[in-house]
Amino acid sequence: MRIAVDAAGGDHGPAVVVAGALDGARRFGVSLLLTGEEPEIRGAVAASDAAGVDVLIEHAPEIIDGHEQPAQAVRRKPRSAIAVALDAVRDGRAEALVSAGNSGAVMAGALLKLGRIRGIERPAIAGYLPAIGGMTLVLDMGAVTDPRPSHLVQFAQMGSIYIERAFGVADPKVGLLSNGEEPSKGNQLVQETFPLLVAAPGIHFHGNVEGNDITRGVVDVVVTDGFTGNVALKTAEGAASLINATVRRRLTASWRRAMLAALLRPAFDEVRKELDYAEQGGAPLLGIDGVVIISHGRSNERAIASAIGVAKRSVEGEVPGTIARLMATLEPARQSAAAAGM
Amino acid sequence: MRIAVDAAGGDHGPAVVVAGALDGARRFGVSLLLTGEEPEIRGAVAASDAAGVDVLIEHAPEIIDGHEQPAQAVRRKPRSAIAVALDAVRDGRAEALVSAGNSGAVMAGALLKLGRIRGIERPAIAGYLPAIGGMTLVLDMGAVTDPRPSHLVQFAQMGSIYIERAFGVADPKVGLLSNGEEPSKGNQLVQETFPLLVAAPGIHFHGNVEGNDITRGVVDVVVTDGFTGNVALKTAEGAASLINATVRRRLTASWRRAMLAALLRPAFDEVRKELDYAEQGGAPLLGIDGVVIISHGRSNERAIASAIGVAKRSVEGEVPGTIARLMATLEPARQSAAAAGM
Numbered sequence: 001m002r003i004a005v006d007a008a009g010g011d012h013g014p015a016v017v018v019a020g021a022l023d024g025a026r027r028f029g030v031s032l033l034l035t036g037e038e039p040e041i042r043g044a045v046a047a048s049d050a051a052g053v054d055v056l057i058e059h060a061p062e063i064i065d066g067h068e069q070p071a072q073a074v075r076r077k078p079r080s081a082i083a084v085a086l087d088a089v090r091d092g093r094a095e096a097l098v099s100a101g102n103s104g105a106v107m108a109g110a111l112l113k114l115g116r117i118r119g120i121e122r123p124a125i126a127g128y129l130p131a132i133g134g135m136t137l138v139l140d141m142g143a144v145t146d147p148r149p150s151h152l153v154q155f156a157q158m159g160s161i162y163i164e165r166a167f168g169v170a171d172p173k174v175g176l177l178s179n180g181e182e183p184s185k186g187n188q189l190v191q192e193t194f195p196l197l198v199a200a201p202g203i204h205f206h207g208n209v210e211g212n213d214i215t216r217g218v219v220d221v222v223v224t225d226g227f228t229g230n231v232a233l234k235t236a237e238g239a240a241s242l243i244n245a246t247v248r249r250r251l252t253a254s255w256r257r258a259m260l261a262a263l264l265r266p267a268f269d270e271v272r273k274e275l276d277y278a279e280q281g282g283a284p285l286l287g288i289d290g291v292v293i294i295s296h297g298r299s300n301e302r303a304i305a306s307a308i309g310v311a312k313r314s315v316e317g318e319v320p321g322t323i324a325r326l327m328a329t330l331e332p333a334r335q336s337a338a339a340a341g342m
Numbered sequence: 343m344r345i346a347v348d349a350a351g352g353d354h355g356p357a358v359v360v361a362g363a364l365d366g367a368r369r370f371g372v373s374l375l376l377t378g379e380e381p382e383i384r385g386a387v388a389a390s391d392a393a394g395v396d397v398l399i400e401h402a403p404e405i406i407d408g409h410e411q412p413a414q415a416v417r418r419k420p421r422s423a424i425a426v427a428l429d430a431v432r433d434g435r436a437e438a439l440v441s442a443g444n445s446g447a448v449m450a451g452a453l454l455k456l457g458r459i460r461g462i463e464r465p466a467i468a469g470y471l472p473a474i475g476g477m478t479l480v481l482d483m484g485a486v487t488d489p490r491p492s493h494l495v496q497f498a499q500m501g502s503i504y505i506e507r508a509f510g511v512a513d514p515k516v517g518l519l520s521n522g523e524e525p526s527k528g529n530q531l532v533q534e535t536f537p538l539l540v541a542a543p544g545i546h547f548h549g550n551v552e553g554n555d556i557t558r559g560v561v562d563v564v565v566t567d568g569f570t571g572n573v574a575l576k577t578a579e580g581a582a583s584l585i586n587a588t589v590r591r592r593l594t595a596s597w598r599r600a601m602l603a604a605l606l607r608p609a610f611d612e613v614r615k616e617l618d619y620a621e622q623g624g625a626p627l628l629g630i631d632g633v634v635i636i637s638h639g640r641s642n643e644r645a646i647a648s649a650i651g652v653a654k655r656s657v658e659g660e661v662p663g664t665i666a667r668l669m670a671t672l673e674p675a676r677q678s679a680a681a682a683g684m
Contacts, residue, residue, distance in 0.1 A: 132584060142521050145529040179484050179572035187487040187569040211576030215584040227529040228570050230521035234553030235574040236581040242474060242557040243585050246616055250609040257609050264602050267592040274588055 002056070003311050004094035007036035007044070008063065008081035009101025010304070011297045017100060018044035020304025025053045028309045033094045035060040036081040056093075060084035070104035074112055082106055086113040089290050096291035096311040098282065100299045106292065107143060107285060114290040117320060119327030119334060122147060123287030124155045124226070125294060126162060127233055130275045131217035137163050138177075138214060140226035141233060141283060147225050149193040152176070157202045158286040158323055159221040165317030166284075166310065175209030175219035177228060183208065189225060197223075202326050240275070282307025284314055286323065291315050344398070345653050346436035349378035349386070350405065350423035351443025352646070353639045359442060360386035362646025367395045370651045375436045377402040378423040398435075402426035412446030416454055424448055428455040431632050438633035438653035440624065442641045448634065449485060449627060456632040459662060461669030461676060464493045465629030466568070467636060468501055469575055472617045473559035479505050480519075480556060482568035483575060483625060489567050491535040494518070499544045500628040500665050501563035507659030508626075508652065517551030517561035519570060525550065531567060539565075544668050582617070624649030626656055628665065633657050 005021040007014045014036055022045070025032045031054035034041050038059040045055060062077040064070075074083055082101055086109045088094040099106045107123065116123060124140035139155045140147065147155075156174045163169045176197055178186040183194050185208055197205045206219045211232060214222055224232070251261040261268075281303030285292040291314040295307045314320075327334075347363045349356045356378055364387070367374045373396035376383050380401035387397060404419040406412075416425055424443055428451050430436040441448045449465065458465060466482035481497045482489065489497075498516045505511045518539055520528040525536050527550055539547045548561045553574060556564055566574070593603040603610075623645030627634040633656040637649045656662075669676075 129581075130584060132587065145521060177573060179487060179569050187567070190569070211573040211578075212580030212583065214577055215580035224573075225529070227521050227532070228573055231519060231553040231566075231570055232573055232577040235556055235578050236553075238554030238557035239471075239578040239581040240585060241554065242472060243582060243613070243617065245474065246613050247589075247610075250612045250616075251606065253609065253612075257606060260602050260606050261609075264593065264599060264606070267595065267599050267603075268589075270592045270595075271585070271588050274592075275585065 001312060001315055002031040002033050002054075002094045003096045003098060003308055004033040004035060004085040004088045005304075005308075006081045006085050006097065006099035006101050006106075007034045007041050008060065009099045009297075010295070010299055012300065014040050015044045015047065016299075016301055017304055019048040020299070020301035021098070021308060022048050022050050022053050022055070023301060024305030024308025027305060028312045030308065030312050032056065033058060033085070033088050035084040035088070037061055058084050058088065064102055064105050066102055068105070070102060071108035071112070073105055074109040082109050083113070086110060090114055095315045096293065098293045098295060098304070098307045098311050100295035100297055100304065103142070103294050106294055110285055110288045110290070110292045114288050114292070117287055117289050117324045117327055119331055120154060120158075120287040120323070122151045122154070123285055124158065125283050126159055126286055127229070127283045129214050129233065129236055131215050133217050136214050136217060136222055137220060138222045138224065138229050138233065139286065140224065140229050142226045142230040143285070145225065145227040147189070149189065149196050152189070152193045152223050152225070153196050153200045154287070156197055156200060156205070156221065156223045157326060159223065160203045161322045161326065162284055162286055162314070162319050163220055165319050165322055166313040169220050171204050172220035173206040174203050174221045174223060175206045175213065177214075177222050177224035177232070178208035178210065181208050181210060201330065282310035284310065284319070286319070289320055289324070291320060343654060343657055344373040344375050344396075344436045345650055346375040346377060346427035346430045346439045347646075347650075348423045348427050348439065348441035348443050348448075349376045349383050350402065351441045351639075352637070352641055354642065356382050357386045357389065358641075358643055359646055361390040362641070362643035363440070363650060364390050364392050364395050364397070365643060366647030366650025369647060370654045372650065372654050374398065375400060375427070375430050377426040377430070379403055400426050400430065406444055406447050408444055410447070412444060413450035413454070415447050416451040424451050425455070428452060432456055437657045438635065440635045440637060440646070440649045440653050442637035442639055442646065445484070445636050448636055452627055452630045452632065452634045456630050456634070459629055459631050459666045459669055461673055462496060462500075462629040462665070464489060464496070465627055466497045466500065467625050468504060468628055469571070469625045471556050471575065471578055473557050475559050478556050478559060478564055479562060480564045480566065480571050480575065481628065482566065482571050484568045484572040485627070487567065487569040489531070491531065491538050494531070494535045494565050494567070495538050495542045496629070498539055498542060498547070498563065498565045499668060501565065502545045503664045503668065504626055504628055504656070504661050505562050507661050507664055508655040511562050513546050514562035515548040516545050516563045516565060517548045517555060519564050519566035519574070520550035520552065523550050523552060543672065624652035626652065626661070628661070631662055631666070633662060
């Protein structure tokens with residue numbers, strides 16, 4: 001299995017992406033196709049430990065910057081790293097894409113070059129939050145800021161398939177993010193979505209969940225609109241940063257404390273590792289006819305390596321194909337609902 | 343100044359509410375009017391240290407439980423603790439209400455008995471999140487799940503007045519919660535609200551802020567719809583609980599660690615105190631023609647005491663009167679906008 005990696009993406013530059021990709025390729029036993037500025041990539045590969053990894057490089061000199069309108073940028077720059085990597089996936093030279101680049105451009109490019117799965121109305125980005133006993137998948141994380149109820153139903157179906165096929169979670173439970181557990185709670189979108197999820201095929205609907213249930217691990221998949229999902233993830237990140245900074249300040253407020261804290265360093269490292277998003281790094285773009293994994297722009301090497309693993313699991317679990325099969329079985333019902341104007 | 347306290351509210355029962363109220367009254371130099379089951383309150387007062395606190399009790403035997411429709415419950419139970427306390431505020435026997443009861447019933451009762459400030463379209467609940475260097479006020483926290491853009495503008499104005507008048511924050515900065523900083527980001531509500539906030543009188547609009555900016559203290563007031571605000575607050579609480587549980591588990595994984603951690607106990611206590619919502623406990627219901635402070639149902643004594651302080655500051659800062667004055671100056675513009683169908 002060969003995985004295409006957008007070596008131009010990410011805030012830390014090609015060296016970090018390439019080193020992480022090589023590490024991930026070795027750890028998960030896959031080959032790589034690196035796209036970007038070829039000399040730069042060659043240099044990064046030479047500077048890293050590439051022993052035993054099958055690496056191809058495709059030159060892609062065009063740069064998409066953060067200020068460009070994503071869909072236009074991908075069209076206008078067919079030789080950008082994202083576009084070349086997506087071509088490779090479309091044409092079968094690679095089986096998945098990992099990118100830490102502009103997520104809007106990745107989405108636009110994936111829609112343009114790989115297309116949506118038949119029957120899927122809107123692709124969604126699924127992210128993880130750490131939870132007691134593992135992690136919780138939350139989608140959408142920002143692809144669809146104003147979804148319709150039918151979109152949220154598909155998010156629930158896609159998220160369930162992903163976490164079952166790529167992570168082996170049997171019969172995953174789905175929660176609908178709300179401001180209270182009772183079915184009567186929620187904004188208009190949530191209240192309209194609730195009965196649809198109760199009736200939806202292919203999922204195990206648990207009911208409404210609240211913000212604090214995400215990290216409690218009450219359900220495996222939390223469904224929400226992309227605006228709320230994005231705010232929730234970033235608010236949780238912010239809370240973690242504040243706690244981290246406060247603990248650090250209080251534990252170094254005196255020499256005695258700093259010395260004691262230093263002796264507990266391994267425990268704090270374990271906490272960080274257990275809760276670090278990088279361990280699960282790589283958010284799948286679900287609903288696309290191909291495996292596309294979006295990494296956080298500020299991904300470090302470990303996060304990129306982890307994303308390679310997520311890509312491999314998605315390919316092996318045939319996530320897009322499984323979503324396509326569910327959609328195909330639902331097609332008649334969907335068409336009659338559409339005809340009825342629902 | 344006398345503050346009415348709904349002694350029947352709160353998950354921990356009257357004893358905790360009464361003890362917290364007495365503590366707060368002493369600390370902040372105010373008198374109390376306690377409403378609820380009189381014998382029970384007398385017992386709780388006798389069991390606490392009430393020395394030097396001027397306490398009146400009004401018997402209110404009716405109970406509003408969590409399953410009742412809030413507006414109906416307040417109407418049908420005029421002798422409930424919430425209703426009696428609100429009557430006292432309306433009739434001038436007390437100058438503010440503190441309640442840890444059913445927040446829906448508090449809101450419904452406040453609207454019924456105290457009414458909205460003229461010109462305010464929807465009252466909002468303003469909550470705090472701890473932030474670097476202090477706290478951030480976030481509103482709405484759940485009163486209005488599907489606001490219109492004009493509601494968010496009023497939330498910005500009310501939040502600014504509150505934090506300036508009750509907490510002495512000069513020229514408070516307002517951020518609009520979004521999924522990206524750029525003005526083009528956001529769901530439809532946020533995109534429509536942005537230009538209104540740019541033009542709104544009475545506020546210092548900073549621009550869009552993201553979830554992680556709340557705890558970074560980038561702005562003093564964060565404005566959002568009540569659905570997203572509720573999810574954000576609870577997600578942050580959930581993240582804090584998970585981190586707390588993980589740290590505790592790792593720090594007690596061996597005898598040696600547990601011993602070292604015990605020596606650092608004062609540092610961890612400082613962290614907890616610094617970040618504890620109880621220190622700022624008490625969320626004002628803004629837009630009501632009176633001071634109404636809603637405490638978390640699971641408030642402990644310290645949170646109730648803190649809410650007494652928040653109530654006193656709101657009365658002294660003339661928060662409702664200041665909001666009313668701003669609305670009065672905006673009334674002509676509001677009426678012409680309404681006439682133009684905006």
